[in-house]
Amino acid sequence: MSQGASTVTVDLTAVIVAVTAADPRVLVVRRPDVAADWFPSGPLREEHRTLQAGLRSWVEHQTRLRLGHVEQLYTFGDRDRTLVEDRRPDARALSLAYLALTREAGLVGGKGDGGKGGGGNAEEAGAMEAIWRSWYDYLPWEDRRDQDAAERSVLATRLGAWARGESDRHARKDRLSRVALAFGLEGQPWDEERCLERYELLYEARVIPEAWADAHLPVPEAVRELGGRPMAADHRRILATAAGRLRAKIKYRPVLFELMPESFTLLHLQRTAEALAGAGLHKQNFRRLVEQNQLVEETGEVFSETGGRPAKLMRFRPEIRQERPSSGVRLKARPGA
Amino acid sequence: MSQGASTVTVDLTAVIVAVTAADPRVLVVRRPDVAADWFPSGPLREEHRTLQAGLRSWVEHQTRLRLGHVEQLYTFGDRDRTLVEDRRPDARALSLAYLALTREAGLVGGKGDGGKGGGGNAEEAGAMEAIWRSWYDYLPWEDRRDQDAAERSVLATRLGAWARGESDRHARKDRLSRVALAFGLEGQPWDEERCLERYELLYEARVIPEAWADAHLPVPEAVRELGGRPMAADHRRILATAAGRLRAKIKYRPVLFELMPESFTLLHLQRTAEALAGAGLHKQNFRRLVEQNQLVEETGEVFSETGGRPAKLMRFRPEIRQERPSSGVRLKARPGA
DNA sequence: CCCGTTATGCACAATGTGAGTATAAATAGA
DNA sequence: TCTATTTATACTCACATTGTGCATAACGGG
Secondary structure, eight states: OOTTBOOEEEEEEEEEEEEETTEEEEEEEEOTTOSSBBOSEEEOBTTOSSHHHHHHHHHHHHHOOOOOSEEEEEEEOOTTSOOOSSSOTTSEEEEEEEEEEOOOOSSSOSSSSOOOOOOSSHHHHTTOEEEEEEHHHHOGGGOOSSOOHHHHHHHHHHHHHHHHTOOSHHHHHHHHHHHHHHHTOTTOOOOTTTHHHHHHHHHHTTOSHHHHHHTTOOOOHHHHHHSOOOBSTTHHHHHHHHHHHHHHHTTTSOOGGGGSOSSBOHHHHHHHHHHHHTSOOOHHHHHHHHHHTTOEEEEEEEEOTTSSSOEEEEEEOHHHHTTOTTOOOOOOOOTTO | OOTTBOOEEEEEEEEEEEEETTEEEEEEEEOTTSSSBBOSEEEOBTTOSSHHHHHHHHHHHHHOOOOOSEEEEEEEOOTTSOOOSSSOTTSEEEEEEEEEEOOOOSSSOSSSSOOOOOOSSHHHHTTOEEEEEEHHHHOGGGOOSSOOHHHHHHHHHHHHHHHHTOOSHHHHHHHHHHHHHHHTOTTOOOOTTTHHHHHHHHHHTTOSHHHHHHTTOOOOHHHHHHSOOOBSTTHHHHHHHHHHHHHHHTTTSOOGGGGSOSSBOHHHHHHHHHHHHTSOOOHHHHHHHHHHTTOEEEEEEEEOTTSSSOEEEEEEOHHHHTTOTTOOOOOOOOTTO
8 A cells, every 4th residue: 555655855835924015025035046036945854743833943944033823825746846956856845835924024124125034054054045025026917006007918918829829729718718817808807816827827828937947948038027036946836826815815814913013004004905915995995894893993192104184093903813703804906906 | 954854654635525415425435344434545656646646546446436626625744643543653644635526426325325435456445435424424513504402502511611621711711712703602603614613622622532532542432422423533624624615615616516416406506505504594595696696597497396386497507617706605694594 | 276385586674885075184385 | 374285084875785574476285
């Protein structure tokens, strides 16, 4: 029964999200000699008592960040997935991805160019650096807050060409409808949660550098310019999964808590929700929703640097934290933005 | 970096769900010499090109069932999880669970006592048998369609006692609120999706035989009677995960399709939804929902064995199959049942 | 032909949602 | 100081969705 049992390496990968200055940021690791960024990650080891413990340990070593709540995202494990460097090509690599939420850590980085996070053990330290970076750097097509139809239409054109380029009639129809559904074309509504479908389509259409690399082909210049910033291995796929999951989750669970500071204005809260959703929201309705669901309460103080009338400072009601029935933020994109 | 790398065995486990006669059934394997049932499963092998391929292969060998759409459920991998027989206790066991939907297969079993599904390879065949069994046999507390407050109140009493039995005041409060939230007590609404939370609580309170077995303790008789039918290893935890996931999913994706026959009456569809949700639904609302979302169309035929006025036979509209924006069935439990 | 039973259609109230308008309270600059 | 500008906050209104009940239709069986 266990004769042909596979030898497996298990990688633990963390997508750590914070929202700063109206941008959803992820904590990535980079080294000057390696082109692509990657998420904090490392192999599962003997001494790790649980998977989460292993993950936390790797994250702490690589970024000096201590994780709070962590949630399993997905397990990637197909043979043909992108091979990580210095690994036997025939060994199976299982990659367990986790999602963690946090406030942007003081330790690591500030507004975007980031500070250093020391590497853990000497052997892998090198000049490794952990920085926060907007997830839209990697998935620019997911940001629909401003209507820069420019890049979107280029992407759409490209995908349309790819779909129509299929010779088999049936497959062509299938491609066209998948593209329309995923990217909200031809009257279809844009569904912000379909991040992974969009990524997979772009990968399939080879608009993404990783798709060329995986096929052992040189990356065309046009692709390098269009497809957003690449990541190592399949980490960008993992990011797309994380974004989709998180966008779904804010609608039915109070996850914004873990991303906001102690006190905030309602507009600040809205900008955070919009940053994650990648879409503009209707202000009055957002406020009504938050208030009638009693997610927040006034602190009594006000924030005066609004540029106009000062805003009341709010805090989350502590009762909400312990997972009430359904205290998420149901949001619907405003057509105008 | 990979010195302390763990040796890992990876198990693939399939929760295969069908709905027959108003009961959600899962396909389980049993052997006369083993007390507990388990899900079709087996170790990941060299020759499996993808994880799903490995899973399909095990399922086919053990049950002769060919799976359609399969979705990843969760990866279980903590050191202290229930140990599967004949495995070194120090080796790490990773368990990848998948969820599959199907119509109850003709090959295997009929109404509940089931037929035989031959084992694959001789070495593990034994007198292995695959049968369909209601998932409420394993998770009886999840069925709230009829108000048999009897067993529910026993469980609630038991959990209440466990919560109040905690000596530390803070922890006691925490337990009480978790129990109330998960089981819909003290004015809290019953949330049918919280299957896993309920299972975990029952496990923690040792109302579940597996909890005793994992702690290497003999199972008290009272527990054996109350806690539903046990399963091998942590398969019942996996089932709770599957049930929760599926209950959530019917609300936003058209998954009922994969469970219904070609044509059906609206009441039949409703009974299927109710079976999964474990709650009664309001008839008129259900019909309106299904109709105004244009999920179904009339076949033109009628079904006369209703006992009253014949019902129109319906079929799913084929357009729905290819994942429309949101064509699930939003259902809300009717207070009365 | 009446009755029980189930299907189906329709009405109505309560609530939720999308979107607009009006007013309040600050700042910057003339 | 007065005014324009900016942002916060309050209120309104139409319309869709949802919870619920009642009326009517179409069968089988006495």
